[in-house]
Every structure is written in C-alpha cells, then in structure tokens.
Amino acid sequence: MDQHQDPAATAADLNYSTPEGRRGFWAATISSWLGTTMEYVDFALYGLATALVFNQVFFPEQTPLVALFVGFSTYAVGFLARPLGAIFFGRLGDKHGRKVVLVVTVALMGGATTLIGLIPGYAQIGAAAPALLVLLRLAQGFGAGAELSGSAIILTEYAPRRRRGLVASIVALGSNSGTLLASAVWLAVLQLPEEQLFSWGWRIPFVASIFIAVAALLIRRVMKETPVFRAAADEEGESPAQAKAVTPAEAEGATWWTRNKAFFVMVGLRIGENGPSYMAQGFLVGYVAQALLVDESVPTTAVLIASVLGFAVIPASGLLTDRFGRRIVYRVFCALLILIIVPAFMLLDSREPAVVIAVIVVAMCLASLGIFGAQAAYGVELFGVRNRFSKMALAKELGSIVSGGTAPAVASGLLAAVGAWWPLAVYWIVMAGIGFVTTFFAPETRGRDLTALDDATVDPALPGRSPAA
Structure with a gap:
C-alpha cells in the first residue's frame, strides 16, 4: 500500500521528515521509555520485595507460604485501581490529547513508589x-x-508506518528497563546483612525511583501532541472524541458486537500475555525462594539476565511483526508459552541454580518480553482514533485484573492449598491458551490507517478499514 493513501502514515512520516518533527519524535520516544520504566520499576520492585522481604516487614505473624499469599494479594490490589485509572485518564486522553495524561500519570506513580519506601x-x-x-x-x-497504553499510543502514533512494530516495542523496552533496574538494585541490596536489609536496606530502591519519575516528567512537559491526534483533530475541527461525525460502522448500521469486538479481542490478547508474564517475573521468584528454598540471589540473578537479554528480544519481536504481521507472531508466542510450562516446573524441582536460572530466563523472554513487544503496536492499531485511548486502556487493564494482577496471588493460593506445581502449570496453560484462541478472532492490523474512526474489527468492506500493508 502506498503511504500516500494512508493519512495516518503521511502525518507521522511527514512529521519525522522535518528537524522539528524528529526532535518531537525522539522526545516522545525517550519520555515513553522513561515513563514505562517508572511503571515497571514500581511493579518489579513491589513484586521482588513481596517475594523476598515484605513477609517479615509487613506480615511477620504469618507462616512463610501464607505471608507470600497475603503479600501477593496486596500486589493484586494495585491492579484493582487500574481500570478506574484507565476509564478516567483514557477519556481524558481521547478528549484533550495524549500528552496531558502522561504528565499526570508519571507524577502519580513516582510519588506513590517513593512513599512506599518511607512507610x-x-x-x-x-x-x-x-x-x-x-x-x-x-x-x-x-x-x-x-x-x-498511553505510552504505546504515543509511540505508535509518532512512528513511520513501516516501523510501527519496532518503534512501539520501545514501550516494552521501558518495562524491561524497569525490571532490569529493579532486579539490579535488589541484587545489590540483598548483599547487605540481614538485619540491615530488613530495617532500611529494602527502602533504597523505592526512594531512589524518584529520579526516573522526575526525568520523565521534565521531558513530557515539553513534548508535543502526536501527529495522528493532531491530524484527526484538524480533520474533525475538534478532538476525535468530541466530534459528532457518524462513523462508517454506525452509518452502515453495524451491530454492537461488531463495533466493540476489538475491545474483547484486546482483553483476550492481554490475558494470554499478562498472566504468564507476571507469573514468570513475579511468582516464580517467590516460588523458587520460599517454596523450593533456593537462595534468593538465584531467581534475582535470573530476572537480571533475562532483562539484559530483553534489549535484543523485544526489538526483534517488534521487527518480526513489521515483517510477518502482528497476528501470526502473537500466535506463535502463545503457542510456545503453552508448550514450555510443564517442562519448566519439572526442571525447577531440580533446585540446581544453573537450571533454575535458565528456566526463569526462558520463561521471561517468552512471557514477559517477546510477546509484550509484539503486542505494543497491535493493541494500538486495533482501535479507531475516536476512542482509542479509553477503549485500549480499559481492555488492557481488565485483562490484567483477570490475569497478571491476580496471577501471583492465585498461584500462591493454589500452591498453599494443593502443595504441588501441577495446578500452577494448568493455570498458566489456560491463560496462554486464551491468548492463542483469541488470535483466530483478531484481524491483522499491520499498516492500518490510524486516523480511521472505527476499530479494525469492523467489516473490512466498510470505509475506514485499511488492508494490511
């Protein structure tokens, strides 16, 4: 498809062709990377702290396994607020632009994380x-x-059409950077004597995260709105969410399901990624340290190694979606997740440090890194510009609640109740299986017109639905 037939691609490509546009592109890229780094520093710090120290700092009266369950339950609580944030900020982002939302969210997350270190x-x-x-x-x-979701939208709406998968995967690089930074700091903190670790050492990573938040905030304040949002607003005369124009699907009398199918597709794709992801980078650390009684530095080292490898795995995944399409790459990742988990738990039972590290590294490269890189542009392209932020953010966060946010707590509960790993493997397979099946209902979106009002799941014959490039 000729890029001049694609208004969204033209807006992004023309923006990048000017010196000012390239500066805006790089400012958006760096700020999105730092913001997502901040988010995942928050959650990786909390996940590692829950697995390693919170049982003694905040839940000292419980047995180790019960404390692990209670700790990961508080971990899940943060996910309960995410849909509310998605609704509030998503609507704000569709009406008033992407930039204002990302300035507020990074300040909110950075402040909360720093205060956790002071409790x-x-x-x-x-x-x-x-x-x-x-x-x-x-x-x-x-x-x-x-x-x-906001960072993914910023990156995708700024990216040249033929490199959307690669550029959007930077949001996953941000998550990887956050996990890497959190695991590196935790690995250093774990070298402290136990008394110092549990009294003040665990606080260092949380308080120090304020520096990332400040850097992201400063860059975002000078960042410009995305070319796609500006182009859509110019065409409608106001923001797409405020425009009164009838969408092609509405004009053709499309059903409620047709107009909202993309939302449920995104939920399914998210479940297939987020559940295994949080089990790989969160629960397995606690399982190895608390249930298998392997030294805490072993799983922490594994998370660190996987995070380093992620700087190659993530962009490679984005490039694959640009080359072969979003849907087939996502399907392959889900299939691999289904196939690896039973052998993974069997190998973890060996308690051999090298084997444990290898298992966690492979699990994270597939569940937390590769599939996340493939999802970034896919999720953005699924939705029309009018409600992209609100629908995508809410779909992702609902998927997170029923998978990622609750996965460590559910897995911990299953382990405490059954005392064996096989229910954990079944749980993992169910979540990855949902993602796999969803890909058969999802459209291919590569090269789609990002200024189209309708979602990509409307009838391909309707106006506003561009074929894949």
Whole structure:
C-alpha cells in the first residue's frame, strides 16, 4: 500500500521528515521509555520485595507460604485501581490529547513508589503499615492504568508506518528497563546483612525511583501532541472524541458486537500475555525462594539476565511483526508459552541454580518480553482514533485484573492449598491458551490507517478499514 493513501502514515512520516518533527519524535520516544520504566520499576520492585522481604516487614505473624499469599494479594490490589485509572485518564486522553495524561500519570506513580519506601514497618505502627501499603498500591495502580497504553499510543502514533512494530516495542523496552533496574538494585541490596536489609536496606530502591519519575516528567512537559491526534483533530475541527461525525460502522448500521469486538479481542490478547508474564517475573521468584528454598540471589540473578537479554528480544519481536504481521507472531508466542510450562516446573524441582536460572530466563523472554513487544503496536492499531485511548486502556487493564494482577496471588493460593506445581502449570496453560484462541478472532492490523474512526474489527468492506500493508 502506498503511504500516500494512508493519512495516518503521511502525518507521522511527514512529521519525522522535518528537524522539528524528529526532535518531537525522539522526545516522545525517550519520555515513553522513561515513563514505562517508572511503571515497571514500581511493579518489579513491589513484586521482588513481596517475594523476598515484605513477609517479615509487613506480615511477620504469618507462616512463610501464607505471608507470600497475603503479600501477593496486596500486589493484586494495585491492579484493582487500574481500570478506574484507565476509564478516567483514557477519556481524558481521547478528549484533550495524549500528552496531558502522561504528565499526570508519571507524577502519580513516582510519588506513590517513593512513599512506599518511607512507610514504617509492622513492628513500628502495627496494622497501619500494611494499610498504608495497600493505599499507595491503589495510587500506583490508578496512574498505571493509563501509563502503558498511553505510552504505546504515543509511540505508535509518532512512528513511520513501516516501523510501527519496532518503534512501539520501545514501550516494552521501558518495562524491561524497569525490571532490569529493579532486579539490579535488589541484587545489590540483598548483599547487605540481614538485619540491615530488613530495617532500611529494602527502602533504597523505592526512594531512589524518584529520579526516573522526575526525568520523565521534565521531558513530557515539553513534548508535543502526536501527529495522528493532531491530524484527526484538524480533520474533525475538534478532538476525535468530541466530534459528532457518524462513523462508517454506525452509518452502515453495524451491530454492537461488531463495533466493540476489538475491545474483547484486546482483553483476550492481554490475558494470554499478562498472566504468564507476571507469573514468570513475579511468582516464580517467590516460588523458587520460599517454596523450593533456593537462595534468593538465584531467581534475582535470573530476572537480571533475562532483562539484559530483553534489549535484543523485544526489538526483534517488534521487527518480526513489521515483517510477518502482528497476528501470526502473537500466535506463535502463545503457542510456545503453552508448550514450555510443564517442562519448566519439572526442571525447577531440580533446585540446581544453573537450571533454575535458565528456566526463569526462558520463561521471561517468552512471557514477559517477546510477546509484550509484539503486542505494543497491535493493541494500538486495533482501535479507531475516536476512542482509542479509553477503549485500549480499559481492555488492557481488565485483562490484567483477570490475569497478571491476580496471577501471583492465585498461584500462591493454589500452591498453599494443593502443595504441588501441577495446578500452577494448568493455570498458566489456560491463560496462554486464551491468548492463542483469541488470535483466530483478531484481524491483522499491520499498516492500518490510524486516523480511521472505527476499530479494525469492523467489516473490512466498510470505509475506514485499511488492508494490511
């Protein structure tokens, strides 16, 4: 397809062709990377802290397995606020632009994460300590509900059409950077004597995260609105969400399901990625350290190695979607996730450090890195410009609630109840299987016109639905 037939591609490509446009592109890219880094520093720090120290700092009266379950339950609480953040900030982003939302969300997440590092422990203030922890997790989740989707939209709407998959995958590089930074700092903190670790050492990573938030905030304040949003607003005379124009699907009398199918497709795709992702980078760390009694530095080292490899895995995944299409690459990742998990748990039972590290690294490269890189542009292209931010953000966060946010808690509960790994493998397979099946209902979106009002799942014969490039 000729790029001049694609208004969205023309807007992004023409923007990048000017010096000012290239500066805007790089400002958006760096700010999106830093913002997503901040989000995943938040969640990786919390996940690692829950697996390694929070059981003693905030839940000292519980047995190790019960404390692990309670800790990951507070981890899940943050995800309950994410749909509310997605609704609030998503609507704001569709009406008033992407930039304003991302300025607020990074400030909210950064402040909450820093304050977690300042909460007194259970020994100092009793039950108020875990209560404050839950409150700040809710604040983190409210901001994070729009951060990931907003960053993906910024990158995709700024990217030249033929490189959307690669450019959008930078949002996954941000998540990888956050996980890498969090695991590296935790690996250093774990070298402290146990008394210092549990008294003040665990606080260092949380308080230090403020520097990332400030850097992202400063860049976002000078960042310009995306070329796609500006082009759509110019065409409609106001923001797409405020325009009164009838969409092609509405004009043709499309059914409610046709007009909203993309939302449910996104939920299914998200479940297939997010559940295995949070099990790989969160629960497996606690499982290896608390249930298999392997030294804590072993799974932490594995997370660090996987995060380093992610800087190659993620862009490679984005490039594959540009070359072969979004749908087939996503389907292959889901199939691989289904195939690896039973052998993975069997190998973890060996408790051999090298084997444990290899298993976690492979699981993260597939579940937390590669498939995430493939999802970035796919999710944005699924939706029409009028409600892209609100629908995409809410779909992703609902998918997270029923998969990623609750996966460590559900897995911990299954482990405590059954005392074996096989229910965990079944749970993983079900989530990856949902993603796999969803790809057969999802359209191919590569090269789609991003200024189209309708979602990509409307009848291909309707106006506004561009074929794949």
